[in-house]
Amino acid sequence: MNRTAISVSNVVTRFGKNLVHDGISLNVRHGEIYGLLGSSGCGKSTLLKEMIMLLKPDAGEIRILEHNLSTISHDNAATLRRNWGVLFQGGALYSSLTVGDNISIKLREHTDLPLKLIRDIIRIKLKMVGLSETVADLYPGELSGGMVKRASLARALAMDPKLLFLDEPTSGLDPIGAEAFDNLILELRDILDLTIVMVTHDLDSIWTVVDRFAVLGESKILADGTLNEVIENPNPIVRQFFWGARGSIRSRNGKQN
Ligand SMILES: Nc1ncnc2c1ncn2[C@@H]1O[C@H](COP(=O)(O)OP(=O)(O)OP(=O)(O)O)[C@@H](O)[C@H]1O
Numbered sequence: 001m002n003r004t005a006i007s008v009s010n011v012v013t014r015f016g017k018n019l020v021h022d023g024i025s026l027n028v029r030h031g032e033i034y035g036l037l038g039s040s041g042c043g044k045s046t047l048l049k050e051m052i053m054l055l056k057p058d059a060g061e062i063r064i065l066e067h068n069l070s071t072i073s074h075d076n077a078a079t080l081r082r083n084w085g086v087l088f089q090g091g092a093l094y095s096s097l098t099v100g101d102n103i104s105i106k107l108r109e110h111t112d113l114p115l116k117l118i119r120d121i122i123r124i125k126l127k128m129v130g131l132s133e134t135v136a137d138l139y140p141g142e143l144s145g146g147m148v149k150r151a152s153l154a155r156a157l158a159m160d161p162k163l164l165f166l167d168e169p170t171s172g173l174d175p176i177g178a179e180a181f182d183n184l185i186l187e188l189r190d191i192l193d194l195t196i197v198m199v200t201h202d203l204d205s206i207w208t209v210v211d212r213f214a215v216l217g218e219s220k221i222l223a224d225g226t227l228n229e230v231i232e233n234p235n236p237i238v239r240q241f242f243w244g245a246r247g248s249i250r251s252r253n254g255k256q257n
Contacts, residue, residue: 002181003030004063005163005195011060013046020046022219023060033189033196035206035213039241040177042216044199045089045167052086052165053198054079065162081108084155084163089171093140093152099126100136103155110159125154146177150184157188164188166198172204178202182209203242215241 006028013021019100020043026032037046049055050062053069057119067080093102100122107118121135138146149169156164164249170178186209189196200206206213206227213236214224223233230241 004028005030005065006034006197007061007063008047008051009061009063010159011041011050011057011062013055013057013093015052019219021057021060024216024221025060026214026221026224028195028197029212031189031193032189032196033185033198033209035099035210036059036197036199036216037213037241038222040217042203044179044216045218046234047198048165048199048215050086051208053081055186057243074189082159083161084165085159085161087149087156087164087166087169089167089257093148093155095140097139098136099138099140099143099151099154102140102151102159103136103157106159122154123156127152128157128188129154131181137226146181149173149181153184157192160192162193164196166196167200168201170200170202175204178204179208186191187207 004027007023008026010023010025011021012019012023023103025045036047046055049065050069054220056070064080065083067076070082091225093099097105100119103122104118105123107121110199113121116188122136126133126135131147131150131154135143135147136150143151153169157217161186166185170181173181182205185196185198188194198205198210200210210227211228212224215222215230217237222235223230230238233239
């Protein structure tokens with residue numbers, strides 16, 4: 001639990017004159033669910049994209065499972081990509097492919113598994129995320145919002161990843177659907193021994209699933225740690241974030257701090 005799975009050290013990111021990250025650092029431990037929180041535009045998704053090598057920081061270092069992403073070889077990068085699953089905002093399933101074909105894309109690209117085994121894996125992954133195996137033959141347009149999220153999660157799990165990156169996994173879900181999805185993430189982390197990084201706006205997710213998190217703002221990490229540690233942080237932006245609009249932190253179950 002205490003070994004580092006991901007370390008971000010002094011990362012600087014600029015888009016033109018927009019300084020998004022001004023030397024940010026954080027560590028994610030093996031087996032934990034780590035949240036990236038902060039107001040819109042503070043650079044959460046950008047940091048996530050840097051962790052999965054879709055973007056490169058202008059300075060600083062990101063290490064994932066002992067690999068330094070700025071010096072990683074092409075082969076190691078390909079292996080590393082197979083070791084993580086990603087759930088992008090909105091699910092991002094291919095609308096022209098069935099759910100089964102969406103889930104099996106990476107399996108067909110990166111393995112020589114026979115079709116029958118691939119079909120079995122699709123069935124198992126659908127079951128893992130609480131969907132019936134008949135969903136495999138449906139197209140994304142035929143699914144509800146919650147089912148799209150679950151199908152996307154099944155696709156992210158297809159290659160038995162060690163790491164999972166989730167960008168706003170509960171956005172667009174009603175509170176009951178969001179709570180069920182949070183519980184599913186918790187359950188999968190425990191069963192599959194995953195390390196999970198999730199971008200979220202959802203304070204309820206911070207209550208229920210996240211072990212530790214960072215609050216980004218003003219191009220920095222304003223606070224990080226467990227919920228109890230962060231809510232004690234005196235930074236006015238952090239206080240506004242947690243105690244602002246609603247006057248107190250309140251979970252979906254009505255718990256109050
Ligand atoms: N490819 C890009 N080119 C130029 N600017 C970008 C690019 N990607 C992100 N930005 C800018 O970087 C900043 C951070 O964006 P990012 O999407 O990381 O924020 P966020 O915290 O995830 O926001 P949200 O919660 O609204 O999704 C924003 O000002 C955004 O306009």
